[in-house]
Amino acid sequence: MLTRIDHIGIACFDLDKTVEFYRATYGFEVFHTEVNEEQGVREAMLKINETSDGGASYLQLLEPTREDSAVGKWLAKNGEGVHHIAFGTADVDGDADDIRQKGVRVLYDQPRTGSMGSRITFLHPKDCHGVLTELVTAAEATAADH
Numbered sequence: 415m416l417t418r419i420d421h422i423g424i425a426c427f428d429l430d431k432t433v434e435f436y437r438a439t440y441g442f443e444v445f446h447t448e449v450n451e452e453q454g455v456r457e458a459m460l461k462i463n464e465t466s467d468g469g470a471s472y473l474q475l476l477e478p479t480r481e482d483s484a485v486g487k488w489l490a491k492n493g494e495g496v497h498h499i500a501f502g503t504a505d506v507d508g509d510a511d512d513i514r515q516k517g518v519r520v521l522y523d524q525p526r527t528g529s530m531g532s533r534i535t536f537l538h539p540k541d542c543h544g545v546l547t548e549l550v551t552a553a554e555a556t557a558a559d560h
Contacts, residue, residue, distance in 0.1 A: 415503065415504075415505075415509070416501040416502065416503050416509065416549070417465075417467045417469070417501075417502050417503060417504065418465045418466075418467060418469055418471060418501070418502045419471055419499065419500070419501060419502070420469065420470075420471065420472065420500040420501060420502035420548075420550045420552075421459065421471065421472040421473060421474045421499075421500045421529075421550070422472075422473055422474065422496060422498075422499055422500070423474045423476055423496070423497040423498040423499070423500065423548070424473060424474065424475050424476065424494070424495065424496055424497060425476050425477075425478075425485050425488055425489050425492075425494060425495065425496075425497040426475055426476065426477055426489075426494050427477065427489065427494060428477065429456055429457070429458060429475055429476075429477035432475050432477075432494075433458050433460070433475060436460055436473065436475070442460040442461070442462065442473065443460065443461070444458050444459070444460055445459045445460060445461035445470075445472065446458070446459040446529065446530055447459070448529065448530075449479060450527075450528075450529070451479075452526065452527070453483060453484065453485070454478055454479050454480045454482070454483025454484070454485065454486060455476045455477065455478055455479060455483060455485050456476075456477045456478075456479055457474055457475060457476050457477070457529060458474075458475045459472045459473070459474055459475075459529055459530065460472060460473040460474075460475065465502075467502070468554075469502050469552055474500075474529065476497060485497065497546065498536070498545070498546035498547065498548050499545060499546075499547055499548070500534075500547070500548035500549070500550045501547070501548070501549055501550065502550050502551075502552065503549055503550065503551055504551060505551065506525045506533045506534065506535060506549045506550065506551040507525060507533075509549055510525065510535050510549055513537060513549075517541070518537050518538065518541040518542065519537065519538035519540075519541050520535055520536070520537060520538075521535065521536040521537065521538060522534075522535045522536065525549075525551070528548075528550060530552070530553055531553030532550050532551060532552050532553050533550070533551045533553075534548055534549065534550050534551075535548070535549050536548050536549075537549070
């Protein structure tokens with residue numbers, strides 16, 4: 415069951431400049447940064463708030479590390495802006511299977527590693543009214559289940 419908006423992914427050309435905008439304008443601070451080589455991005459997670467299920471909601475700022483990454487290609491076509499929305503779930507595998515059975519294309523056969531050690535998969539935007547949608551199980555939930 416999807417429990418919250420985990421994060422909203424925002425593609426940007428300059429991560430440092432974009433972080434500074436969100437810090438100066440809204441007072442959001444960086445909670446976590448990392449480079450995800452597999453996905454070809456450098457990212458910053460800005461924590462917005464805690465949630466009732468023990469998780470949190472974030473803005474995820476994404477700067478491509480290479481032009482051929484999914485975010486790099488998206489930026490070249492669309493420019494900066496909202497890239498995807500991510501919903502939190504305690505069971506990314508089960509929810510992805512349930513959603514797949516409803517006719518929505520799930521982009522990964524098996525969930526992959528995402529930010530902060532989470533497990534993630536994406537749903538095809540053409541099946542989700544034009545919105546690239548991510549399902550996320552936080553690393554803490556994954557560790558508690560195993």
